[in-house]
Amino acid sequence: MIRVMLTDDQAMVRGALAALLGLEGDLHIVAETANGQECLTAVEEQNAAGSPVDVVLLDVEMPVLDGLAACRQLKQRFPDTKVLMLTTFGRPGYVARALAAGADGFMVKDAPAEELAEAVRQVHAGKRVVDPSLAVESLSVGPSPLTERETEVLRAAASGCSIDEIAAQVHLSAGTVRNHISSIMTKTQARNRSEAARIATDNGWL
Known part of the structure; x- marks a missing residue:
C-alpha cells in the first residue's frame, strides 16, 4: 500500500x-493539508508515529509556504518521501524549477x-514522471533568463511597488533597481514592467 498525502489550498480540489x-486499491490517503507548512508538519508527525508518507502530491501555488519551497524542504528533511508536483497552470518554467x-x-x-x-x-x-506536453514546452521555453536578484526585483514590481518601494524592499538603491528593470525588460522583450511580469509569470519564472 502506497501512503499518499494531498496538499492543496483548495478544499474542493483536495x-x-x-x-x-x-x-x-494500492493507494491510501493518509492526510490532507492546505499549504506547504501544514504539509511539512504532517509529514513530520507521520514519520514520528512510525508511518512515513511515501508520496506527497503538492500544489505549486499556495499561501503561507508555496509548493516549490515546501518541496525543497521536504527533500532536505525527508529524502525518502517522493514528491509529485501538481498545478492548474501548465507553465513550462514551473517544471524546471520543481525539478531543481x-x-x-x-x-x-x-x-x-x-x-x-x-x-x-x-x-x-x-522513476521521474513529467507530463509530456509540459516537458516539451519546458524545453522550448528554456530556463529563466533572469538572475535571482532580477527575479526578486520583478516580483516586487509585479505587486505594484514603485521604484523607491522596490529599492527599500530588496535593499538596493533606486538607480540599481532601474538598471535591473532595464535588464529584465531586455531579457523578456517586454515594453514595460507590467508586461515583463506577465511574461515571466506565464512562463513560470516568478
Whole structure:
C-alpha cells in the first residue's frame, strides 16, 4: 500500500483528488493539508508515529509556504518521501524549477485520474514522471533568463511597488533597481514592467 498525502489550498480540489485516488486499491490517503507548512508538519508527525508518507502530491501555488519551497524542504528533511508536483497552470518554467527543488514528478491537475494514479506509482518506484506536453514546452521555453536578484526585483514590481518601494524592499538603491528593470525588460522583450511580469509569470519564472 502506497501512503499518499494531498496538499492543496483548495478544499474542493483536495476532496476530488482524495476521492479519485482513494478508489485505487494500492493507494491510501493518509492526510490532507492546505499549504506547504501544514504539509511539512504532517509529514513530520507521520514519520514520528512510525508511518512515513511515501508520496506527497503538492500544489505549486499556495499561501503561507508555496509548493516549490515546501518541496525543497521536504527533500532536505525527508529524502525518502517522493514528491509529485501538481498545478492548474501548465507553465513550462514551473517544471524546471520543481525539478531543481528536488521534485520526483510534475503533472497538471486535469490529467485523467488513471494517469495521476500511475504517476504516483511511478515516482514511488523511483522513476521521474513529467507530463509530456509540459516537458516539451519546458524545453522550448528554456530556463529563466533572469538572475535571482532580477527575479526578486520583478516580483516586487509585479505587486505594484514603485521604484523607491522596490529599492527599500530588496535593499538596493533606486538607480540599481532601474538598471535591473532595464535588464529584465531586455531579457523578456517586454515594453514595460507590467508586461515583463506577465511574461515571466506565464512562463513560470516568478
